[in-house]
Amino acid sequence: MTEPADQERGQEFGFEPEAVRAALGQIVESASFVASRQLSAFLTYVVEKTLAGEADRIKAYSIATEALGRPETFDPASDPIVRVEAGRLRKALDAYYRTGGANAALRIAMPRGSYVPHFEPMAAEAEGQAASEAAPAEPVTPAREAALPATAVSVFAARTLWRLRIGGALAIVAFLMALGVFGLRHAAVLADAGQEAGTAAVAVASVAAMPHAAPAPATRPLAPRIFVAPFAIGDEPAVGISGRQFAVMLATAISRFDEVTVVTRMDGDADYLLSGRLSAGPSGISAAALLTDAASGRVIWSSQATVPRNPVRPSVTIAQLKDTIATTIAQPYGVVLSDRLARTDLADDGFPCVIRSFNYWRSFAPKTHGEVTACLEQLTKRYPSYAPPYAQLTFLYLTEAELGLDPDLRRATLDRAVKASAMAVQLAPTSARAMQALQYTYYADGQMQRAIEAGNRAMVLNPLDPDIRASQGQMLILAGRYQLGMRLIEESASSNAAYPSWYDLYLALAAFQGGKTETLRKLMGRVDLPDHPLAAFLRVLAAADPEARRAAIAGMRDRFPGMATDPAGVLARLVPNPALVDRLLAAGREAGLES
Numbered sequence: 169m170t171e172p173a174d175q176e177r178g179q180e181f182g183f184e185p186e187a188v189r190a191a192l193g194q195i196v197e198s199a200s201f202v203a204s205r206q207l208s209a210f211l212t213y214v215v216e217k218t219l220a221g222e223a224d225r226i227k228a229y230s231i232a233t234e235a236l237g238r239p240e241t242f243d244p245a246s247d248p249i250v251r252v253e254a255g256r257l258r259k260a261l262d263a264y265y266r267t268g269g270a271n272a273a274l275r276i277a278m279p280r281g282s283y284v285p286h287f288e289p290m291a292a293e294a295e296g297q298a299a300s301e302a303a304p305a306e307p308v309t310p311a312r313e314a315a316l317p318a319t320a321v322s323v324f325a326a327r328t329l330w331r332l333r334i335g336g337a338l339a340i341v342a343f344l345m346a347l348g349v350f351g352l353r354h355a356a357v358l359a360d361a362g363q364e365a366g367t368a369a370v371a372v373a374s375v376a377a378m379p380h381a382a383p384a385p386a387t388r389p390l391a392p393r394i395f396v397a398p399f400a401i402g403d404e405p406a407v408g409i410s411g412r413q414f415a416v417m418l419a420t421a422i423s424r425f426d427e428v429t430v431v432t433r434m435d436g437d438a439d440y441l442l443s444g445r446l447s448a449g450p451s452g453i454s455a456a457a458l459l460t461d462a463a464s465g466r467v468i469w470s471s472q473a474t475v476p477r478n479p480v481r482p483s484v485t486i487a488q489l490k491d492t493i494a495t496t497i498a499q500p501y502g503v504v505l506s507d508r509l510a511r512t513d514l515a516d517d518g519f520p521c522v523i524r525s526f527n528y529w530r531s532f533a534p535k536t537h538g539e540v541t542a543c544l545e546q547l548t549k550r551y552p553s554y555a556p557p558y559a560q561l562t563f564l565y566l567t568e569a570e571l572g573l574d575p576d577l578r579r580a581t582l583d584r585a586v587k588a589s590a591m592a593v594q595l596a597p598t599s600a601r602a603m604q605a606l607q608y609t610y611y612a613d614g615q616m617q618r619a620i621e622a623g624n625r626a627m628v629l630n631p632l633d634p635d636i637r638a639s640q641g642q643m644l645i646l647a648g649r650y651q652l653g654m655r656l657i658e659e660s661a662s663s664n665a666a667y668p669s670w671y672d673l674y675l676a677l678a679a680f681q682g683g684k685t686e687t688l689r690k691l692m693g694r695v696d697l698p699d700h701p702l703a704a705f706l707r708v709l710a711a712a713d714p715e716a717r718r719a720a721i722a723g724m725r726d727r728f729p730g731m732a733t734d735p736a737g738v739l740a741r742l743v744p745n746p747a748l749v750d751r752l753l754a755a756g757r758e759a760g761l762e763s
Contacts, residue, residue: 183274183287185219191274191287193432198268199387200260202429203555204598207257209235209420212432214285215276216416223284231283234413235420237631240483254283265290388554389519389547392504393431394422394497395438395462399455402447409486414446417486421494424630426556426601427505427522428498438462440504442497446489452476455489459497459504469503471496495632500526501664518547525560526635529668532571532699537564548591555596562589562605566612570741571701585609600630604639614744616647634660634667642674646745650678669696676706680755681748685710701728702742705735705752708759717759735761 192215195201196208213235217226228244228251236249244250258278265275275288396419398411422442423430431437444457452474459469473492478484497503500523508514509523521543528536541564547557565585569578589609592602607622623640630636641656657675661667676691692710697703704724711717725732735756739749 187274188215188219188276188287189432191272191276193437194272195261195264195269195276196432197437198264200263202388203596204256204260205423206236206253206598207260208430209423210253210257211261211276211285213416213420214278214283216412218285220410220412226283228283234417237420237424237628240481250283254278388551389517389522391427391429391519392508393429393437393439394419394504395431395434395441396422397434397441397443399443400445402445406448407446407453407486408482409446411446414486414490417490418442418494421490421632422498424600425494425498425633426559426596426599426630427500434462439508440468442493444493449474453485453489455493457493468507469497491632495634495663499633499664500635501666501668518543518550521547522556522560525564528564529670531669532567532697534699537567540564541568553595555592555599555602558588558592558595559599559601559605561585562592563608566608569612571699582612585612598629600626600633600636603629604636607639607643611643611646611744616643616744619643620647634663638667638671638674642670645674645678645681646743646748648681648745648748650681654678669694670700673697673700673703673706676710677702677743680706680709680752698727701731701738704728705731705739705756708761709752709755711759721760732762 192212196212201208201211210231213231214226217223217230229242231250232238232242232244232247233240236253238247238249258280261277265272269275272290275290277286277288278284279286396415398415399418401407401409401411404410419430422428434441439462441460441462442457443460444455447454447456454472454474457469457471458467460467471493473489475485475488495502499505505523505526509520521540525540525544528540541561544557544561544564547554548561551557562585565581565588569581569585572578572581586609589602589605592599592605596602603622603626607619607626610616610619610622620640620643623636623643626633626636627640638657638660641653641660644650644653644656646653654675657671657678661671672691672694676688676695679685679687679691688706689710689712692703692707695703695707701724704720704727708717708720708724711720728738730738736749736753739752740746743749743752
């Protein structure tokens with residue numbers, strides 16, 4: 169039901185707000201917007217602000233801090249991110265209305281010189297297009313491709329995408345080589361990856377252009393879709409934010425996670441409904457949140473949290489509540505993915521494979537590795553333009569190379585990992601998970617500073633993902649910056665009571681670097697990774713008495729023979745830090761290991 173205020177604004181805009189929101193929903197579900205959460209968040213924010221009668225509050229600062237996740241210290245004068253994203257958004261909207269949105273009833277536009285969107289009827293544009301078609305023939309351009317016969321569209325798309333394919337491959341190679349990645353041989357591998365991504369794009373375009381063809385097959389599995397309803401507010405002046413504003417902030421935060429999708433319509437689109445209430449009290453601001461199944465109303469998760477007020481920066485309190493809710497439900501080991509994996513009443517479109525790939529890191533079990541790798545490889549064939557399987561395959565291939573013993577197979581596996589990470593980044597350049605895959609590829613090549621830089625970028629793309637923060641902590645610990653690394657992993661662990669055991673493994677390595685033997689023993693007592701050689705080695709160092717040490721050494725040599733024949737080589741693969749490897753070997757000799 170449309171509220172009176174919405175009706176008044178509908179007269180002002182020329183469209184009912186719900187019609188605008190429906191148009192917005194169609195845009196953010198289009199391919200280019202699905203691939204860029206930044207653009208979706210930007211557009212959703214400015215549209216909702218305008219519909220709420222708050223267009224005067226749409227400024228570069230508010231867009232950056234409320235939609236794009238920048239901190240409150242953001243300075244529009246020194247950081248051009250909003251101007252850059254606005255330019256991308258205008259181009260993406262133009263492209264959308266030339267293709268999938270060509271028959272839309274209304275157009276959402278953002279004129280240059282302003283961030284406030286306009287809502288315009290498409291009829292005027294249609295008249296303009298008819299007039300242009302009556303004019304003398306002109307060379308074919310993308311803006312006119314809709315007027316061509318289907319076969320001509322197919323040829324035009326193929327030629328255009330061929331140029332993009334070659335250009336995209338060379339751009340990736342040039343970019344990564346400029347950063348010093350892998351040398352010429354790996355550049356060739358990356359070029360192949362670029363060609364494959366282009367081939368996938370051409371195939372999709374060709375199918376879409378076929379006359380009278382059956383509906384094109386899905387280009388990706390259906391990730392869990394979440395609708396965030398405006399939160400109820402007990403006392404808005406005391407809380408300091410409206411329920412709609414909090415919902416926009418929360419939706420933006422959730423949309424940063426690659427494995428879930430935020431939708432703008434409840435009916436027919438959402439799998440999950442997130443609702444709640446904010447209230448103010450003497451102890452601070454409280455948030456009660458409820459996640460339910462959109463179809464059945466089944467309660468999946470509920471939470472009640474109170475955060476003390478921050479008298480200096482009141483918005484920090486709201487941001488903390490928002491971050492906690494978003495992280496709990498959307499992280500890889502969170503509420504939504506756990507519920508989705510447990511569902512047996514849904515058709516398996518391949519998405520459960522993505523979820524299971526995260527669960528592999530709980531054990532590093534070879535059997536699970538093989539099963540998950542196989543299903544992810546099938547997923548890349550089924551959805552060649554879908555980035556998450558390529559990112560997950562990068563991690564799995566690198567683990568195979570890291571833990572494998574055959575040098576020849578290791579090199580081939582590393583090449584596959586490089587190719588997979590390049591595909592992930594090319595298909596989803598703003599994906600935090602794809603950037604995490606690139607980070608691990610640098611790590612496997614021994615380029616720790618590059619790995620840390622990629623990790624920083626991943627944390628900018630999604631500062632709330634505990635797995636990404638823990639990965640950065642791992643890299644810092646391996647690089648010798650163990651105190652900062654420990655802090656990141658401990659923060660990640662605090663966000664998930666069921667965090668994977670490798671968090672404790674690298675915290676134990678940090679404790680070794682800090683000379684904290686008792687902490688090392690305590691942490692290794694929690695580590696349950698029988699298939700990880702670093703865990704076996706640290707268990708030897710953590711042994712409290714000679715008998716326990718002898719048992720740990722025997723178990724390590726039995727499970728990992730390479731630790732007996734070439735401990736330096738095995739550790740060098742796991743710890744690309746020669747100084748730290750030397751320290752570990754020295755401690756091993758002191759514990760009774762022969763090098």
